């Protein structure tokens with residue numbers, strides 16, 4: 552088994568050294584790992600889970616080929632992730648999630664469907680982007696339904712903030728895209744404002760009738776959670792931005 556990463560713990564710093572408090576976009580949730588997920592973690596983890604390391608990832612070695620690379624941040628239980636990976640076999644998907652049952656759930660799907668173009672890093676995606684991925688290395692980024700952090704005092708935990716989007720844009724190749732989706736309108740508005748303000752990005756949605764949002768790209772499936780929300784009359788907003796040249 553791979554060593555578990557512990558994004559919320561301050562590693563082996565000596566007790567008298569204050570660990571810098573970072574605002575994280577997640578909290579460690581207690582969650583039961585099912586027997587099937589545990590089995591997948593044990594049997595498929597060594598092949599599909601890459602250890603986090605603060606060093607550049609050899610992407611070609613990790614996937615065993617050279618292909619367009621998409622980073623997914625916060626895949627939850629991996630329903631959309633597995634669907635998209637099967638739909639786009641010519642692309643590789645590096646997928647970050649901190650919640651262990653979710654990692655087990657995606658591994659289970661990988662096993663069930665014989666998926667070969669997914670690798671998982673069970674670690675804070677911000678650190679993965681910062682340390683493991685080189686500038687200009689990504690063809691795409693997927694961030695679907697990131698935690699909305701409804702309460703005002705928690706807004707600082709939202710992933711889509713200017714410094715993070717600048718980091719994201721720097722990791723994209725020119726022409727690479729970032730695709731976000733949310734069902735929380737105030738967060739959709741924040742995403743639109745923050746992504747629009749990033750000089751390296753331009754909005755791929757140019758239809759004035761859509762107000763800056765994008766039609767749902769065909770590859771993103773309607774998950775069970777989203778279908779339920781839509782039935783209840785809730786909205787969903789997709790945003791697709793592309794990195795400018797140069």
Ligand SMILES: C[S@@+](CC[C@H](N)C(=O)[O-])C[C@H]1O[C@@H](n2cnc3c(N)ncnc32)[C@H](O)[C@@H]1O
Nearest residue numbers: 576577625626627647648649675676695696698
């Ligand atoms: C609301 S869930 C959405 C899951 C999934 N994308 C979906 O559409 O169902 C957000 C997920 O993002 C994960 N997450 C939040 N911040 C993260 C980070 N910085 N790195 C990796 N995963 C993160 C959380 O653990 C959680 O599972």
